[in-house]
Amino acid sequence: MTTCTEFAVFEVAKKNLEQVIKLSETLFSEINAEKKNIIAHEILVKMDNTEEICWHLTWASVDAVKTSTAQWSTYPSAKAIEALVGKKHYYGHFVSAI
Numbered sequence: 896m897t898t899c900t901e902f903a904v905f906e907v908a909k910k911n912l913e914q915v916i917k918l919s920e921t922l923f924s925e926i927n928a929e930k931k932n933i934i935a936h937e938i939l940v941k942m943d944n945t946e947e948i949c950w951h952l953t954w955a956s957v958d959a960v961k962t963s964t965a966q967w968s969t970y971p972s973a974k975a976i977e978a979l980v981g982k983k984h985y986y987g988h989f990v991s992a993i
Contacts, residue, residue, distance in 0.1 A: 898953055898954060898956065899954040899956065899957050899959070899960050900953055901953075901960070901989075902950070902987055903949065903950040903983070903987075904949045905947070905981065906982045906984070907979060907981065909946055912948070915980065916938055918975050918976045919976065920938075921971075922970055923936055925970045925972055926963050926970065930959075932954060932955055933955070933959075934954070935953040936952045937951040938951075946981075957990065
């Protein structure tokens with residue numbers, strides 16, 4: 896089973912940064928509640944723009960991504976995150992090329 900890496904870069908107002916980080920951690924736990932779909936994660940803040948953050952997630956498999964994407968609206972934290980996040984600069988999933 897091939898792991899999958901996700902990068903998501905988006906804007907978050909400074910006043911909402913701490914809350915979005917907490918909600919992100921909660922969301923990752925919700926996604927992993929039934930099965931360990933996310934096997935590693937980082938929440939990163941851009942060095943020269945602290946209102947730009949990145950999720951770097953390692954998913955257990957491509958199927959885990961597909962299942963979680965289909966269930967996105969059922970996660971309690973998802974709607975709260977969507978309300979606090981500004982512009983989404985980039986979102987993508989990658990698998991090993993080698």
